[in-house]
Amino acid sequence: VSVGNICRSPIAEAVFTKLVTDAKVENKWMTDSAAVSDWNVGRSPDARALSCLRNHGIETAHKARQVTKDDFQTFDYILCMDESNLRDLKRKSNQVKDCKARIELLGTYDPQKQLIIEDPYYGNEKDFETVYEQCVRCCKAFLEKSH
Numbered sequence: 001v002s003v004g005n006i007c008r009s010p011i012a013e014a015v016f017t018k019l020v021t022d023a024k025v026e027n028k029w030m031t032d033s034a035a036v037s038d039w040n041v042g043r044s045p046d047a048r049a050l051s052c053l054r055n056h057g058i059e060t061a062h063k064a065r066q067v068t069k070d071d072f073q074t075f076d077y078i079l080c081m082d083e084s085n086l087r088d089l090k091r092k093s094n095q096v097k098d099c100k101a102r103i104e105l106l107g108t109y110d111p112q113k114q115l116i117i118e119d120p121y122y123g124n125e126k127d128f129e130t131v132y133e134q135c136v137r138c139c140k141a142f143l144e145k146s147h
Contacts, residue, residue: 001078001079005033005035005040007049008119009033011049011135045060046128078104106142109137
């Protein structure tokens with residue numbers, strides 16, 4: 001989960017989907033990404049995010065959506081990108097009965113200990129590439145841990 005669901009979280013979602021598909025365990029996972037805010041609902045990911053993914057042979061048809069109450073009751077994990085996402089999600093989860101999701105920073109799984117995945121929106125291609133690399137490291141480690 002990220003602020004607007006057009007840069008970081010769709011990259012993480014696409015990366016994780018590819019990892020579980022390559023590992024032939026996609027039937028065990030339901031993967032989605034969402035936004036804390038409602039700014040970009042219905043929009044495709046940022047063109048730079050799409051081009052970064054494409055450079056790595058990954059396609060996504062994701063459309064931005066906002067996190068819902070159901071998400072907290074349906075998903076086992078809600079992984080987010082930075083502290084402000086974490087705060088917002090924990091606040092939202094407190095209003096949900098039967099919240100079963102564990103809300104964590106995706107970066108807690110990074111073997112390189114980069115806890116925060118910075119928003120690349122105001123950056124350049126290199127910043128999107130950094131996000132991609134962080135997502136790959138974190139998603140691999142998360143998948144190994146939760147097998």
